[in-house]
Amino acid sequence: MASIMTNTSAMTALQTLRRVTGDLETTQDRISTGLKVNNAKDNAAYWSIATTMKADVAGFKAVKESLELGSGTTNTASVASKNIVENLQTLKARVIAGQTNGVDKSLIQNDVDQLVKLIKGAAADASFNGDNLLRVTYSNDGTAKDKNVSILASLSRSDGSVDPSYIEFQRQDMRVESIVGKATIEQQVDSTNDLKASVGIKLGAPDTTFIDGQNLGLGAMTLTVTKEDGSKVDVSVDLSAQTYDTDLATTQGNIATAVNTALTAAGADFQVAFNGDTLEFTDQDVNTDGNFTAQISGLWVGSKESDAFGGLADLTQIDVVNNSKKSLEVINKLLDSAIGKASVIGSIENRVSVQNDFVSKLTDSMNKGIGALVDADMNEESSRLQALQVQQQLAIQALSIANQGPQNILSLFR
Template sequence: MSSILTNASAMTALQTLSVTNKNLATTQNRIATGLKISEASDNAAYWSIATTMRSDNGANSVIQDALGLGSGKVDTAYAALNKAIDSVNTIKNLVLSSKNASVDDRKKNQEAINAAISALKENAGASYAGSNLLSTDSTNDAVPATANFSVVASYNRNATTGAVTTGSIDVALKNTRLIDTLATGKTGILDKEFAVTPAATGATTTQTSILTIDVSGATIDNKALDDILTGVEAAVKGLASGASQLGAAKSRIDTQKSFISALSDAVDRGIGSLVDADMNKESARLSALQVQQQLGVQALSIANASNQSIQQLFRG
């Protein structure tokens, strides 16, 4: 039935064209943004999951930065400590060669020892980004917050409660302390004092450290040199222990860096599978919708033209 009041064909064509235009706008937005879900109204559940995952990946990025900084600090201390081991071994050999040596030879050995001690002090001063793990204050050992060097290594959220916890890689500073910055009662591997007692009857026992070794003194005999060697051996053992702990921390940090990197990539892929648009499908859909839009416009034009034919019936 033809009517001058209601054009059902035009209404249908208009509704179809509106749907096509809406779908076309959606597809164009997906192509422009690369996302099939760019806001909550697209899919509230997936949008919420993706938003949370992006937040977690942001935290992982911060963790990676912290691990990188921590790695630099540990690597610096580790390299310096290994150099210190070489210097202490040099001192050990020089002390050993001073046994039964002439006065002149001992003086020459002492000059070499002094050079090694200077190198040790340089090693102990090694720092990275203002942080020194080798010259620290022993009074901080009693305070948990300052007793360890800590690197934030992980970020975890309880899926049920939402509670957040962070994990860390810790190094006890007392185990890597070469020099104790405390004024008295030093406990560093290099400045901790030990007793040296010559064999002579009534000889005075003196306190020395790796940093104050003197093999050229008039009272220094083979017994005193043995005491010095005992102190040097203790220092070598302490340095080896410290290097071992730093090496273990270095390995853990490197492993965690690799894991966090892989985890971030996995989260990115997960987010992509939820919200990324398939550009091949969207491109094909765009072409189809453009054709539908053209046909819809033509259909609406034809439907509107039907009323004009009714007008022709009333023309004389």
């Protein structure tokens, strides 16, 4: 039936044109954005998942940056710790050479001193972005303030919440800082000099090196005394509880009292007193024969890691001239300690590297998953675009033909 009131053909053609035009706009939008799901109206479920995962990817990018920073820090510390171990091995060889009679020990000691400076510099320079894993700072009571280190390593999503995880480890103190110097030991047996040994312990002026009540960081002082009757006695004085007490004189007096008490208890022939920053050991000439023949050997002031003493502080007391045997004993312990510390740093460096690689691969995998949900297939969209353009042209022609129907009816009345 031909009607001038209702053009059914035109309506059908118009609906087809609208549908094709809508599909064409959708396809063009996908091609221009590269996304088949660009907002929630395209696919609410996929858009929600993709948006959440994109937020996670952004979080993992921050994690990767943290790991990159951690990698730089641990790598710097690893290089420095390896250098320290190598220098300690060389230093040990020098100390062993100093055990031999007939060698110029002063020249060997000069080499030792230079190596100690190299080690001290390596520990001080192992800083990346202001962070040094070979240095620890301490509170006034002697406890470490910043020994624990955390590097952001990953993120985990569970029940709508995101929880961070960390690579946690401890700094490895390899500083050479020390307030104790080399011990001076008189080697002559028959002597009229009652001063037989001394050791520098520089506590400093009040509020410069220590503050009132601060632990000094001292450990055990050890020495061997050959008494005037020829017998030997080993003396050990625990100084670990010594703190800075009111002023320098009082603090030095407390140390001297502790040492004298131990010497007396051991029946040793010496007493001590501070002369400036030097703790001096004087022979008491117990047999009152006018000869001060008592001797001291192996004098060493132990320490514990603190602001005043680094993890390798005992290096400052290495002395192949006056204390070669004790120096060899100590360098062996220090080398073992340094190897252990370097191993810890190396293992953390490897762990950070492995985790960094994992996060990179995980991020790539997540991006791939997001792409599978929302990315447009450009090959498919390109083919669809061409087909829809043809359909649009045909729909326009069909609508044009349908719109000519009423004109054809009008011609019947001419």
